[in-house]
Amino acid sequence: MNSSQSLSKNGKPLRVCREQPDQQPHRCQKAHSPQPPERLCATRERNDTDMDKIDAVIFDMDGVIVDSEPLHCQAEQTIFRQYGVEAPWSEWDSFTGLTDRVIFTYIVENFTDGRYSVDELLQAKYKIFLALLADQVQPIPGAIDFIRWTRDRYAKLALTTSSTREVQQIIFERFGLQAYFDVIITEERIQHSKPHPEPYLKTLDALQLPADTCLVIEDSLNGIRSAKEAGCRVIGLATSFPEEDLLKAGAENAVATFAALYHQHPFNGTPPITV
Structure with missing residues (x-):
């Protein structure tokens, strides 16, 4: 599956978030501009x-x-690099609000060719996320x-x-x-x-x-x-x-x-x- 070609359920392209400056897509940056003061x-x-x-x-x-969310993103990026997983960044907005198990079940079933178990990726991500959370969450x-x-x-x-x-x-x-x-x-x-x-x-x-x-x-x-x-x-x-x-x-x-x-x-x- 080519993540850049993913479609939403209504057939429209899913929103892609991109990291600067290398333009790699991810879910941390908001894909919309801040609202002006008069538009709150x-x-x-x-x-x-x-x-x-x-x-x-x-x-x-x-x-x-x-x-x-940025800490989740950072932990996931680290895990995907370590395990060589090509993540579906264009679909990531649809994952917001879901549990990690639901998200990683989808990742394992669609992007790992069965190389890794859900629990293996979950445990690795969770360990990194907890360390980031305790030190950096605001x-x-x-x-x-x-x-x-x-x-x-x-x-x-x-x-x-x-x-x-x-x-x-x-x-x-x-x-x-x-x-x-x-x-x-x-x-x-x-x-x-x-x-x-x-x-x-x-x-x-x-x-x-x-x-x-x-x-x-x-x-x-x-x-x-x-x-x-x-x-x-x-x-x-x-x-x-x-x-x-x-x-x-x-x-x-x-x-x-x-x-x-x-x-x-x-x-x-x-x-x-x-x-």
């Missing part, structure tokens, strides 16, 4: 009064709370303050991530987040990854709240589809995809930054003053 939010038509009652805010982690700008702000205003907060419990704990310990969340759903607790609704259905079950009173913040198309299929409301954060793509996937609002999110319905608040 995109919105679908909706009835804002329907979003007045929110009992819980549910966060994705990778790409929403922390900027971990929060998405404004994420930590927003979590604290929502904790003071809503009954419950939850985390729904395709990452492992170990990765989640490293991140939460580093940034002091454990006390803010009532429910945490990680890879170990689900059988079907996003875009399947199971991750968010599990979260709703643990929260013991109806879906239409829970608002999800997601950065990936797969994550938005998962949350919508579970019946949740979704706001897209444009850290991984353009706002327009997030809206097409089903987000009711899409914002470029957490700073813009404070002013959107149903939050309608004032950002905290950081000293």
